[in-house]
Amino acid sequence: MAAGWLLSILVVNMPILFAAAGPLEPPSKPECHIPCCDSCGVDIHCSWNHRFDPQVPTNYSLHWETLHSKEGRVDTGTSLSGLIDREHFFMNSELRVWAQAVSKHGSAKSQVIIFNTGDLVKPSSPVISWSPQDPLEISWSSICQDPHLSLGSCDVRFRPEVGKLWHEEEVGAQVIYEFSGLIPAGLVYEFQVRCSCATGMMSDWSATHRISYEKAPTGQMDVWRDCGMPATNIDCALIWKKLPLSQARGHILGYEVTLFSKHSTTAFVNISVAEPRGRLVCDELQCYLNSSLKSVSSASISAYNAHGATVPSYLTIAVPGEMRSEHPIDVRMNMANLTVSWELPSQLPEATSVKEFVVQYKEAGRLLGKGFDWIRVNKTCTTVTLTGRFEKYKPYQVSLFAVTSNQESHHISSVMEYSAHGIPAKVRSFKVTSIAATHATLFWEPALLSMQNGLILHYEIGVHGQTVYKVSTSPQDENKTFELPNLSPDEEYEVWIKAVTKAGPGANVTISFITKQQEHLELKSKSHVFAFLLLLCLPVIICCLLVLFSFHKGTSKACLCINENVPDPYNSTIFEMMKYQVNEPLAWICVPIHEPHPIMSMLEVVEIQRPVWERKCLPEDQTRPAVASEGYTRRTHRYGRDEYSKMVDSEEEKDVSGVAGRDDGSSSSEEEPDTSGYEQHFMPTAAEILDG
Incomplete structure (x- = not known):
């Protein structure tokens, strides 16, 4: 494995090794001259260039040969320049010169140059001076102006400070140059001059000199x-x-x-x-x-x-009015250019006073003064192109104005355009604002202008993935509504919406809703519900009426509060005893109703001396009069009153008094009612007892 790794290194470096071991590249042709600075020299200065491997030491030597085949050389070591002393050549004679390089890989020799030694004189660079007078001019001085020399020819070149190309002119044997109309005022320019003597070589360019020439500004903003x-x-x-x-x-x-x-x-x-x-x-x-x-x-x-x-x-500043063209402006836009075309409006404001048209563009979402540019064109023009850097997916509003001679501007037309179109963003606030049985109204807000990514061509609305509607986008930046037709009553629908640009459709936004029933079905359904509730509540209502009726019949005559003369329940011991005997809701003021013909064995009555209009059932704090006690002196434990009038009759005594009354009276109670105190004020009549 180590052997393979070493082999790969050798293969990679083999071309380098062979290149380094190849033949040595020759130096360039030498350039030679005799410099003239403060005074002209006598030695010949030569220099050359050479491409060499810095890892391999290389030595150089300068060689020459005179007309008489006399050779000479001087070793320069690693330097790329050398001198030929005056003693080795003759003035105004022919001389052959070359350079040679030597390294461990061999030697190489440059091309041979042949020249007359009298033509090698090279003056130093001129020195420039200038005066900010009008017209602008510069001057210079040269060594060739010395008495023992004569000036040959001079060249001048100049360029704007921010420019790259030089403008060069030959001015001859002069030391002054006037820039009459060549340099506009206000610019900073760079100058250089070079000269030659009558015989010899041209000098190097002088040092760069910068000047600024100013005048009062011209024109208008x-x-x-x-x-x-x-x-x-x-x-x-x-x-x-x-x-x-x-x-x-x-x-x-x-x-x-x-x-x-x-x-x-x-x-x-x-x-x-x-x-x-x-x-x-x-x-x-x-x-x-x-x-x-x-x-x-x-x-x-x-x-x-x-x-x-x-x-x-x-x-x-103020726009006096707005005027629309019958034909909107046509805009073609890419990321580098904006071309606008239009037709002249048929009705221009004061057509004779229209001076020019202005085409402007504004990037959406930018602050005032940012992302804005304009151009003025002659009133006869109908097409103009603006250059710039227009970002893709960004909206630009392009507008056309007519400008009159008094600088009033009239807006003609505006359009929105993009340098490149992308996939649009989702719509906002998609919802249903009203729902009926067969239709529904949809509402949505367009995406923010800076996020639309392109010109919205239309909106697509789909229902159940089957029916698709295309909705216009005009105007672009306003909220939209659409009435969804041909729906079925009482059915759930799923609706989606998406925006479409030249680049394609955007993402869907989906909502669901249920349509209403038909009106007659809704009324029928409501009537069924009402009838059901009525049938459900009718038995309860009937039972309540029966209970109220029976209760009213049993208690209407038993309630003592219907009489104007009311026994005092607060001081009555009879009612106090009845409270413990009868557990009825109205037992504190009513006679028990379970007795069909009640027999009164004990009665306590108090007469309330009040005006007629106050003889009604009053609150308990107003129905507590002081009463006198007669025959029964027990003080009630609740109120502690002794004044209470009381009468106790047994059933036999009531019968005796009834017989005596019939015997003594000349007529019955039906013919002439007794108007005496007790019977009149406290005791119920016979008819009332029988009715009860």
Whole structure:
């Protein structure tokens, strides 16, 4: 196993071993010159390049041969440069030069170069100076300007500081260059110069020199307003694009903003770029005023630098009206481009005053001033393309406006579009709001706009997995209702709903419900229930009526409270004794009803002296008069009253008094009722006793 592992290592490293043991790669052709700095030298300086293995030591040598076949060499060790002393060559004569490399793997020789030694003079790089005057110009100095030399030709190249490509020009034997119209003001540019003497080589490029050329900014600001979504939101943000460098012509120090309110007041705001104090928010291309515009009707803005300011740009904030095109705008969108096309509305507001159209887009869910851009186009244009980075599955509201010459904007049309469509999210709050026998009303809320993942084409509603309805989504962001038809009464249904985009349908949301019965069946069912309850309660009602009737018949004449002259039950010993004898609910005020013809053996009566209108059954605290006792002086243990009037008659005495009365009286009680005290006030009549 160890042998196999070692073999695998050898196989892997074999190409490296063979490569290292291969022939040595030759060096590049030497480059030689005679430098002229403060003064021109006499020795020839040569240098070359070589690709070698740093693990293998390599030595180099510089070789030359004169016109007379005289060879020379100098060993340079591991250095890639060497010198040919003046004593080994003649000036203005031919010289052949090459380099050679030697290592343990062998030796290699570069290509041979042939040159005239008089052409090897190379001046040092020029030194640049400039003046910030108008027009802008630069100047330089060269060693070739020395008396013993003559200046040959110079080259100038320049580029913006942020650029990569150089713009190069040959200026001849000059030491000054004027940038008349070549460099816009406000940009930082980089410059380099190189020169040659009358004979010899071109110098290296000079050190990079940077200059900034400023003037007062020109043009006007491109100002607009971001009113969020929808486009007629009650609040807006004043937003503008930064001046291009060609218009800024220098470093923009700040902005002057004037706000005109609806109440005819004016507010002036000077915002410094260096110290915005939270009032200004900028990115690479745009800035917006971090202030509410609810009470602002219009605004103006200008940018300024150290040399001046732009002409103010005006914008009307309030949208005076809304106008719809017969043909909505057509939008095509991907993750890099947004192309908008439209047809000119048949009725433009003051068509002669329309100056331009504005196409804007706003990413849904972003704050004011964020995810927003616009472009202005000529009023004759009907198509425009905006570039940017549009996120997939994110909704963008694209709007078209017409702008008049007085900077009033009129909204024409808006659509929602996506750079890429995904599977939509579930709908929200799916429920049944009303249920009938043959139909039901469904309600749901669309998913949040930022979570729809694409343009909702329609909604699909399924019943029992069989019938599927397609419901329109217009308008996109409003709650939806749908009446589910052709249902059967008193049946359970399972209903699902899902949203559909270009990418396909989303997940289902399911609910269940039971339909109601038909109206006549419901009434019939209610009548059956009522009849059943009536039959169930009828015997109970009849029994209660019979009990009440019998009770009323047996007690109507026995209750003493129907008489105006009422015995006092609180002081009566008879009633006190009856309480222990009869266990009846009304025994404390009624004569027992089980005796058909009761025989009164003892009677206690008290006359209550009250007005006629008060002679009724009163509460017990008002029916306790003081009574006198006669023939029976026992004090009741409950009330302790001695005043009680009492009369005791036996049945025989009642008969005797009855005979005496008939003998003495000239007529019967039926003819002339006795109006004396006891019979009139306390004793019941014979007719009442017989009726009882």
